[in-house]
Amino acid sequence: MGKTITEKILSRVTGNDVSAGDIIYPEPELLTVHDWYVVNFDKALQELGVEQLYDPDILVISTDHEPVAVSPQAAERQKQVREIVKKYGITHFYDTGRGGHGHVFPVEMGFVKPGMFVEAYDVHVTNFGAVGALAIPVLIEVTEVLACGSVWLRTPDTVRVNLTGALSPGTSIRDVAQKLICDLGAARVDYSVVEFGGPALASIDIAGRHTLCNTPIDVGVKSALIEPDQSTLDYLAGRVDGLIELIASDPDAVFREVIDYDLDVMEPQIAVPPTPDCVVGVSEVAGRPVHHAFIGSCAAANLSDLQAAAEILRGHKIHPDVRFLITPGTQEIMAAAEDEGLLRLFAEAGAMITQPGCGPCAGGRIGGMANGETSINTGTRNDYGRLGAPEAEIYLGSAATVMASAVTGKITDPRDFLN
């Protein structure tokens, strides 16, 4: 019987013939933990009497949730993280100012390869599926992986999504990724891996693939990945050492479901409160005043997001009633934005440009909101309280939609700027 990409990856790392439903203890080849959980795992390991990690060399630690310490407590935590990193001999430590967002820079720096098995503390590690890796969040059970090298996993089945068609003008992959999780719904993809392929995949760059692999986790998938292709090889050339092998599901692999999905979603899509899968066309909410806006987070922190925003912003200023933040995903993206003159454009228009990382999306610790305010942003989630205040309303959209709304001071269809 044929195998899905997921079954092939898990068969390889366990050395067994693995099929969906099997309980296994696969050892990840890469493990990531962010700055907000390092002190916690150290405490847990101390309580268990564990003094050395099973494999410190697979671990990447990133200071992305609170890269700029804005309180004595945060500075203290950063100090503790640095001490813990030294104590366990962790070499892949990307402190503030070094890497950027831990779901973005490891792909950029060539840590992630097609067919690789990755685990992480944080849920949006599924971004690594952009280059064909299987990345699964394990939350607090990361302690077991750090101490023993693995934790039990029920092998997920796969929902195959064949992308077809083309984007309609003024829309982006973020619009597709948001509408897709709304259309799929939680029940249909619960605990499955969403595997993207199909004739339209070739038209989507690695940044867009990050976004496609980012949103499904919020409707309860186990992970999401792209069937790697020539674009993957082109992107990874010069980033990854050694031979890169592509991986694909067998023609007779068993899928839970195979779905064709058209990239033409007609109009820009907005996720309305209180969850990211409550998605409507922008025309339904256009005109609603906003006080706060940002572009950033692991769902939209790539150079192409900044470019899309710049295309809208050129010749305009941020609306006087709006505070607008922009968080490039990584140091590399920030530098590239500087090369293209984007940082000057944003600065002159009245934007706050923050240190690469999660930006406001990490709980609103940086540039949060007050009760009664409304935000539109490219973050991952719009639960009440996500940006600090429990009674603030959060709308999610593409970089272009967010930028257009920040200029007009109300939720705005970006196509109004492009015509």
Added chain:
Amino acid sequence: MNWIYKGKCWKFGDNLGIDGDVMPLRFALERELDPEVLKPYLMAGVDPDFPNKVSPGDIIVAGKRFGQGNPHIQGFLGILGHGLGLVAETIPRGSFRNAINAGLPFLTGCEGVSGDVETGDDLEINFETGEFANLTRDITRQFQPLDPQLQAIIEAGGWRANLEKRIAKLRSGDAATA
């Protein structure tokens, strides 16, 4: 450990929420993990007198989506505190993982089991083999037991105890998992 539970059936319907129905949410927010603290509040949302009525070895028989909602472990620790077993038609995956990690003997995927029992029936369940018997109504069923690797975690006493066991094994030079 003893995998065979013989006791009274306590039947519940579909969609019991892990927060609110099975255990008050405040214990999840307080991160309370002591079964002795949690057991007086078991099923507080649907039957506040439940903790006074049950005896060790009794079995909760639930319908579909038992423990739905934001996956918190406290409800399962409350069941464990009373020494009860659990048989459910379905358990959502977050709660499935928590039931394993709590070290609770349970069966899930037991389609139609709600139709086989009423509260007060005498049941005998072998959680290791999946054998189910309603002694009152003379009904027997063979359900799918949990994977032996998951039974091993339950046998060890849940996630934390199993992890301590794995760490001890690693230290003694045996690199085999679980």
